[in-house]
Amino acid sequence: MIKIILHSNKLIDSIIYLILFITAVTVLYPVYWIIIGSLNPGDSLFSTKLVPDHLTFEHFRYLFKETDYLTWYKNTLKVAFFNMIISTFLVVSAAYAFSRFRFPGRRYGLMTMLVLQMFPGFMGMIAIYILLLQMGLLDNLWGLILVYAGGSIPFGAWLVKGYFDGFPKGLEEAAKLDGANHIQIFYKIMLPLSTPILVFIAISNFIGPWMDFIFARLILRSDSNKTLAIGLYEMVTGRGNSQFTTFAAGAVLVAIPITILFLISQRYMVDGLKAGANKG
Template sequence: MTRKMKSNLEVAGIYLVVIIMFVVILYPILWTLGASFNRSTSLATASLIPEVATLAHYEWLFGQSSLYLTWYKNTLMVAAANSIVATFLIALVAYAFSRYRFVGRKNGMYMFLLLQMFPSLMAMVALYIVLNMFGLLNSLVGLTLIYIGTAIPLNAFLVKGYFDTIPRELDESAKLDGAGHFRIFFTIMLPLAKPIIAVVALFNFMGPFMDFILPRILLRSPENFTLAVGLFNLINNAYANNFTRFAAGAILIAVPIAAVFLFLQRYLISGLSSGATKG
């Protein structure tokens, strides 16, 4: 086998893997999209390409279903607060660990790495008791605080690695010009770290849309549900056969995530590839 033939086979194998992964990822999305336009309410009679397409399920979600818009608003509020507040706190923590030398710095970094190994669900009993003590159970505020708290150790190490790649000479030059720590952080570090900040902001925004277990445990009132819990109840309780309505509601979840992704996409590629290059 010649070298050129071997190279062509390797390229063909790579394309084959990419095509298989593309089909595996795209097929469920297309099937869900097709089901959302089917007239029937059962998945057994739904099809990938509906014979007669209809918007009845979307009209029901925004018309007869008074709670869907409430669930959508709740999720957007939690996701936006988590993305903004958590990302800002993560940047502050990462800046401190990247630029300062203090007692417990190394142990703090080890703690962040250790906490990444354990999901927040393992602390669910303690979190439940704490939220109940402060009257934040069945509250979007309590749910948001948990998201923010769990996002910090998960992403601080990643952002810290990116901050380490920014030359310290920039900090020193700014200090010579009379800049303080916060001015250096806001005018030098954050603008240069836009790629990794965009990545973290996107991940934090996506989290509340994707999470089901945590809000399922903490939220009790239907008017406080997020989309994941609300849509689950849509097919689990009174509307157990309306899987096509569930599909329509699930498709709409992608709209805000896609919008944020398109807004931040110019920063995402460099941010993902530059994240923990230095420790």
Template sequence: MMNDKMTTQKKSLVGKSLSEKLWLGCIYAILLVTTIVILYPVIFVIMGSMNPGQTLFSAKLFPDHLTLDHYRNLFANTDYIIWYKNTFKIAFFTMILSTFLVVTTAYALSRFRFPGRRHSLMAMLVLQMFPGFMGMIAIYILLMQLGLLDNHWGLILVYAGGSIPFNAYLCKGYFDGLPKSLEEAAKIDGASNLTIFFKIMFPLSYPILVFVALTNFIAPWMDFIFARLVIRSNENKTLAVGLFEMVRGQQNTEFTLFAAGAVLVAIPITILFVLTQKYMVEGLRAGATKG
């Protein structure tokens, strides 16, 4: 009888191990397929930028020989450098302005009690439920009345203002997790609210600051829809708008040139993400769980 029990237990363990191995194999298969689906377009664009041909049909995943002519043509025969400068200017000032607005708003909501605070938090939650393009017509009319159409500062103000609801709510959760005893000790020593914010809270919020700054740099860097709506003149075009209009109406005859431009667009974002990935994950996790 004992032997029968031991045999039954062994069979159950063997069946359990086989089901676990099968489940693990399915997970690895899904991850492998997902990796291929993600990496194939990236590799195709990179290799397409170094294909000797010009059209989409002539581009090969593994060309017979590689060339950098498309990168040379991009700088010599287009306004790519101007587009790059414009995009960097918009992304940089958006990052600075939005980070300042987000952090100060989040700190005020976390540490101060004032009339309308609860309604402000509720409004931030509600605003996140609506897609940004719903307000594009209203924003377009507002920028037109302010004389900020075809102006980089119009884009910067809209990007910075639009980043406040989600990021401020995230930063508030981070500030809620910081001990209030630090501020109380500083107030006993005679420190003002500004001194406490800049000399105590600001250094302690480095992870969430990196996350907010990087996300607010990436958003305008990659945006096309709103920039296409606002920007009109050639000297004010961003990378997304410039590259789109470079191939528009040409039946993909400049695909390899477009691919070269797309690769150069992705390089700064990739480097920033690799260098700050640790802080991004830490800041996002802390802001989402604390408080």
């Protein structure tokens, strides 16, 4: 009986390891293909080899010397960074107000944010286009930033509100007895205890604009305001994959800021989880 149980456990472990191996290969194969494609000589997708005869950095040089890749990169970094700052502030402020204050329209406001999450963002593209046109923010990076920041509030506020609701109100009552006002409570008590959710919201608000194509394509028109998604798309569209390796080089560089952001924020996220575990 014991042998049967041990054999069964080994079989289950083998199946689990097999599933994990298949999952790892499925995830890493496209990454390897893009990286090795950026280092392959030639321009065509069909000339790309999984194990090339020799590697070259010519495609990276071409990006920086012959295209406006640096301009696209700066524009995307600007949009993603300022959206991260503005949207995180708006999300956290709205979540704190809905979580800790009682005011007329609070329930309807929460229901409105919940309903808005059920509709895809591109349903309001025409309205957003007309609104930005009337405000003079069409083909403007700040117009794109405002669209992203406003669109992140419903989901983010609901998420952070649920996190704030888990804090005991005794913390705020004790702070009020010490003479603290709502602003001091918000910045000195709520925010330090909310590091994990703040890091998650900030990273999400950075990645969204960094990878988005639809809204950027709608709002931005001039070459000087193009983002990475638009520039790389136009590099390969209608050209029969004749610049695939250059596109792959650009895609590799796109992943660098996100990777660095995750590596930097991981430590703060772990520290925040430890602090949250000990706060009770």
